[in-house]
Amino acid sequence: MKFALDEDQREFKALLRQFVDNEIVPVARDWEQAGRYPTEIVDGMKDMGLFGITVPEEYGGLDLDPVSFALVFEEIARGWMGIAGILGSHSLACRLIAMHGTEEQKSTYLPDLATGKRRTGIGLTEPDAGTDLQGIRTTARLDGDHYVVNGAKMWITNARYADPLPVLVKTDPTASPAHKGMSVLLIEAGTPGYTVTKDIPKLGYKGTESCEILLDDVRVPVSQLVGGVEGRGMQQVLSALEWGRVNIAARSVGIAQRAHDEALAYAQQRKAFGKPIADFQAIQLKLGELGTQVQAARLMAYWAADAVRNGRADGATGMAKIFCSEVALQAAIDAMKVHGGYGYSTEFEVERLYRDAILMSIGEGTNDILRTVVAKSLVSGETVVG
């Protein structure tokens, strides 16, 4: 049994680390607080080919193995988690198109998505349905060679740059069970009736926008139905979300690693009662726990990433997403405590880690829902603990 990255993965991680340390770490705090869009960082990620990490090589992508995919999100989130958001739903949607799209859809979109010339996201959540995706209300009614789409989407990350945006709709709102009437349509930006109406104000996850979208009689050609067959939308989305959970687990490791790094450095530099606070046992307990938890989370994230190499692994990805996101939040809180009053200051990094960490327990399935997913996987015997 091996617990180490292979040589290619180590080199890739070192390259990512260098990019993050040079291009993201120095500007993250200022740009995040200014609400500035990180255009230069996006350009750098384009140059590195990172918009193509889930695009097959034949369409110009890097087609990374899932562990290398996790490394991208770990390293970028160590610098600034919001940046990982720009790549996150883009990569998930690219994977959805690559796995389930028609040949025409793949050749039309994937080459430009791989370079970042086109960008994308994923439109699932609605004002009245998030966890319960079968409860969405957006409908797509067939009218000749077009669907007419009506509804609203909520919290859509990258909405202002997505072209096309894969949108989950009901092509048969009367179907029972509901998922049999659900499909994904690739809606191009600029299609009449498709409007990004609002950037939702948020606690953290700045740098990337999360928006409301209105769909008002949007006419979408039938050729934009992912896979060309109705009723497969939920299955298509769920298979892509599996990599999404690896992505969130890895982002959580990145946040936790940064919390650890900041706490360790501060504890050695800050003095109280004539000595570095790292000499006090109360601080040592926090540092020891932080290091232990971060390393455990990292192993779990890589393990789950490795598990999806051979297909669906709901149990492993669910476990990793739950564990790593909880570690990230606790690590951020502990790092703030090590910093004392300065931990609460926006002039230090750790308060951002805290604001960003909370999202990790919500996105790609809330942790409570994933606990039920893990339980089902244990009961069915698909996942075996031991």
Ligand SMILES: Cc1cc2nc3c(=O)[nH]c(=O)nc-3n(C[C@H](O)[C@H](O)[C@H](O)COP(=O)(O)OP(=O)(O)OC[C@H]3O[C@@H](n4cnc5c(N)ncnc54)[C@H](O)[C@@H]3O)c2cc1C
């Ligand atoms: C910053 C941000 C970015 C996002 N980006 C995107 C995006 O790009 N695309 C997209 O489609 N969505 C996106 N989302 C939406 C996100 O995926 C949803 O918020 C998430 O799935 C939860 O859905 P909800 O908010 O509707 O909560 P709800 O589903 O209303 O859940 C509320 C609470 O009820 C609990 N709950 C619900 N059902 C059950 C149950 N059966 N058993 C036990 N507990 C239950 C949940 O765990 C949660 O605690 C984003 C959200 C945020 C905050």
